């Protein structure tokens with residue numbers, strides 16, 4: 613059971629259904645998209661640790677658990693599209709990703725699939741991948757061939773773009789108007805050094821992702837990538853809500869990932885919307901609004 617601790621005074625409730633009825637796919641106002649992120653973290657703020665055996669960062673086994681995964685699936689159930697990273701697909705190809713993108717198969721998630729159908733949503737959310745390297749293994753993409761796959765990139769590598777398009781992927785490149793120019797204020801009176809005049813940062817911005825989702829008529833987008841994609845969207849204030857599961861364990865480690873992997877101009881404040889204590893596992897589920 614879950615014990616609701618905020619808002620106060622609610623009775624205990626089963627885990628199943630806790631997030632499914634939030635109707636996140638109906639939150640966006642007309643002509644907008646509702647973007648929400650979800651992480652599980654340890655008490656010392658780790659979302660991933662470097663695993664020497666895997667040779668990759670991975671969610672610590674000591675905090676990953678089926679009850680959190682159920683809520684992860686419920687959030688996926690309400691998404692038109694999932695936002696993820698190329699690294700996820702590189703891990704997926706090597707069999708090192710946490711799981712195939714939801715909504716998961718099997719009896720456990722059949723109710724979520726039924727719910728999606730009833731809501732008039734597609735069987736599976738589409739997938740948007742952020743990547744500048746465009747190193748996205750085609751074999752891993754086959755695992756999501758039942759949905760539309762979009763890649764947002766700053767790359768101009770025609771060979772890689774061509775092979776992705778041949779595999780049925782829609783590749784959307786950042787436009788120059790969206791690109792930030794590197795500045796070196798000390799270099800010239802106009803604030804640009806000779807080198808930086810020609811140095812365009814072609815990284816995908818949060819603004820670009822959000823506008824692309826709106827242009828493509830998506831209404832709800834579920835961010836399941838790690839700290840870099842999270843920071844990309846957060847820097848442009850492009851995320852509406854954060855679902856955070858905190859597992860009550862200290863996992864330590866020096867090669868770690870946290871929720872964010874970037875400097876922010878200032879601390880970001882979040883408003884708590886709900887908080888549940890999981891009496892069966894040693895964890896808490898919280899929902900925040902980015903303000």
Ligand SMILES: NC(=O)c1ccc[n+]([C@@H]2O[C@H](COP(=O)([O-])OP(=O)(O)OC[C@H]3O[C@@H](n4cnc5c(N)ncnc54)[C@H](OP(=O)(O)O)[C@@H]3O)[C@@H](O)[C@H]2O)c1
Pocket residue numbers: 650651652653658659660668669670671696697698699700710742743744745746747764765766815816817836837838839840841842844869873
């Ligand atoms: N505990 C949790 O809840 C949780 C949730 C999510 C992830 N994780 C873990 O965190 C670790 C990292 O996950 P992740 O790889 O998805 O992390 P990430 O740091 O968000 O993604 C990194 C990759 O995304 C692409 N990327 C990010 N921002 C970009 C931008 N602005 N423009 C273009 N491309 C951009 C780059 O791909 P290219 O290299 O192709 O350019 C980059 O290598 C993994 O071990 C994962 O298991 C944990």
